[in-house]
Amino acid sequence: MNTETLDYSDADVTLKGFLAYDDNVTGKRPGILVMPEAFGLGKNAKNRAKMLAELGYVALGGDPFGDGREFTDLQDAMKVAGALMADPARFRARARAGLDKLASLPQVDATRLAVIGYCMGGTFSLELARDGAPLRGVVSFHGGLQTQRPAAAGQVKAKVLVCHGADDPLIAPEHVTAFIDEMKTAQADWEMISYGNTVHSFTNPDADGTIMPGIKFNAQSDARSWRDMQNFFDEIFA
Numbered sequence: 001m002n003t004e005t006l007d008y009s010d011a012d013v014t015l016k017g018f019l020a021y022d023d024n025v026t027g028k029r030p031g032i033l034v035m036p037e038a039f040g041l042g043k044n045a046k047n048r049a050k051m052l053a054e055l056g057y058v059a060l061g062g063d064p065f066g067d068g069r070e071f072t073d074l075q076d077a078m079k080v081a082g083a084l085m086a087d088p089a090r091f092r093a094r095a096r097a098g099l100d101k102l103a104s105l106p107q108v109d110a111t112r113l114a115v116i117g118y119c120m121g122g123t124f125s126l127e128l129a130r131d132g133a134p135l136r137g138v139v140s141f142h143g144g145l146q147t148q149r150p151a152a153a154g155q156v157k158a159k160v161l162v163c164h165g166a167d168d169p170l171i172a173p174e175h176v177t178a179f180i181d182e183m184k185t186a187q188a189d190w191e192m193i194s195y196g197n198t199v200h201s202f203t204n205p206d207a208d209g210t211i212m213p214g215i216k217f218n219a220q221s222d223a224r225s226w227r228d229m230q231n232f233f234d235e236i237f238a
């Protein structure tokens with residue numbers, strides 16, 4: 001497997017992505033953009049990129065903040081992430097920069113692209129879908145569902161899979177209801193799977209509940225959601 005840091009840019013911001021692909025595979029293949037949590041492009045998103053490469057995809061871990069910045073303190077992360085998310089156009093452009101870089105790679109079939117994301121990264125993936133990005137599909141794992149720019153009818157071109165913890169205290173029930181109504185209004189091809197006894201960050205093995213009890217890894221839901229993602233990819237890339 002080939003892994004490397006890949007520089008790209010969003011306007012005047014230099015971004016440092018993490019590229020992973022099987023260099024023994026020839027020919028173009030689907031590309032998956034992996035958008036990380038609010039702590040930045042860290043271990044979990046990079047591991048997911050490598051797992052996707054093992055499945056035969058070209059995966060690019062996107063850098064949300066520039067220069068590969070990561071945070072260890074939740075408050076610091078939320079301050080920077082909140083400022084980025086407050087500007088919907090800037091937020092969408094940051095993810096689109098990663099998608100454009102991925103599509104330009106010689107190993108990638110630019111007609112077969114998808115985005116997955118974790119927490120804030122899940123919000124990135126849904127915002128790209130709302131923006132009508134040229135994607136086959138998007139997957140949100142415990143991502144925020146609210147938006148300042150709901151999709152209009154016909155605007156969502158990508159198929160949408162939302163993997164949601166049924167007991168996630170960070171995703172308000174009204175946000176779930178509003179998202180469902182939005183997808184119906186947009187006439188999108190969408191699916192939401194709620195995993196029981198599951199809270200926020202259920203895919204991250206380092207989420208041990210010390211930050212707050214509602215942020216905790218769930219091995220069973222992690223495995224189930226990964227299989228659900230693979231089935232989704234089998235469908236959209238068939």
